[in-house]
Amino acid sequence: MVWCAFMFHLVDISKCDLHKLEEGPPLQAVLTREEGLQYYRTMQVMRRMELKADQLYKQKIIRGFCHLYDGQEACAVGIESGINRTDHLITAYRAHGYTLTRGGTVREIMAELTGRRGGIAKGKGGSMHMYAKHFYGGNGIVGAQVPLGAGVALACKYQGKNELCVCLYGDGAANQGQIFETYNMAALWKLPCIFICENNKYGMGTSVERAAASTDYYKRGDFIPGLRVDGMDILCVREATKFAAEHCRSGKGPILMELQTYRYHGHSMSDPGISYRTREEIQEVRSKSDPISLLKDRMISNNMASVEELKEIDVEVRKEIEDAAQFATTDPEPPLEDLCNHIFSNEPPMEVRGTNPWAKLKSIS
Secondary structure, eight states: OOOOOOOOEEEOOOOOOSSSSOOOSEEEEEHHHHHHHHHHHHHHHHHHHHHHHHHHTTSSSSSSOOOOTOHHHHHHHHTTSSOOTTEEEESSSSSHHHHTTTTTTTHHHHHHHHTTTTTTTTTOOOOOOOBBBBBBBOOOOOTTTTHHHHHHHHHHHHHHHSSEEEEEEEETTTTHHHHHHHHHHHHHOOOEEEEEOOOOOEEETOOOOOOOOOOOOGGTTTTTEEEEEEOOHHHHHHHHHHHHHHHTTTOOOEEEEEEEEEOSOSSSSSOOSOOSSSSSHHHHHHHHHHHHHHHHHHHHHSSSSSSHHHHHHHHHHHHHHHHHHHHHHHSSOGGGTTTTTTTSSSOOEEEEOOOTTEEEEEEEO
8 A cells, every 4th residue: 555645634632621721722633644653653662662671670781770661652752742852851760751752862872771881971870860952851859850940941031042941740749849939930930831740640659649639730830821631642742732832932931731641660660560559550551541552543543554564663663672772781881081071061171089189080071
């Protein structure tokens, strides 16, 4: 069968719940065949990359903190398709997916996880501290990226380039005092900031109902308008993000989005993820709401792609992940001389004190 490159469909999407908004995102979205295939491939890469990370962690090749993103792929891919590459994004420690959508390669991400020189942070950052252009990490302190994101939004406004900052946090961080302080400043200064709560139902091992007196996270900006979005549907996320971005760019100040999503793995690799929820619950989400399956079924039912074509993409993706894993396990670790490099950008070489006043190390930008 020959497919038309410009084939598109008008697809019905779920209505968003609104807070302090007269109208919300559209109830239909245009999906082209090209977009659908691109979204499918990116989400599959993300899913396979995380499953490979799980495998390497269990083999003790990846060590330390490691928080996996499988199940939440529609959030990262949907947000990226609703903003510009020149816009800015900051997130918490579940950051592998966003590193990919912001321009990192699978090889760079996998090599960073194994602490190798070819990693996106040259092997010094690990799972929680990856960066790319207009992407400010990966932040390990719960909720701390939210005021930092507002600072990036302040820079956007100050420089007058019509850019915005997407500032992500989880339901577990949503009760942090610093988040409410940030809401207040962002609203007062009308900062172009999209605050996004990725509500995956559990903060570590605590369900949202046990952690928050109000689980309507999209309303908790109080004086800031909010949207509650189906975070398992990539088109819902994309359209809501476009709507929120337009709100910010038109000078109306910040907006809050709650993406209702789900993580398949535990909080981190040290959490089996089944002591506070049942295997049946996880399986039910997988069978009814999986973001990749939802997009796949939508494309096949609308004759936008064939099963065989999507299987070919799956085979390509698996090969890409295997190649990246091979690189991540054979690339050398950074030498000790690199320890203090890259403290500053564009500065002449300088001396850095070691663990005692007599130990001198060199730092090169």
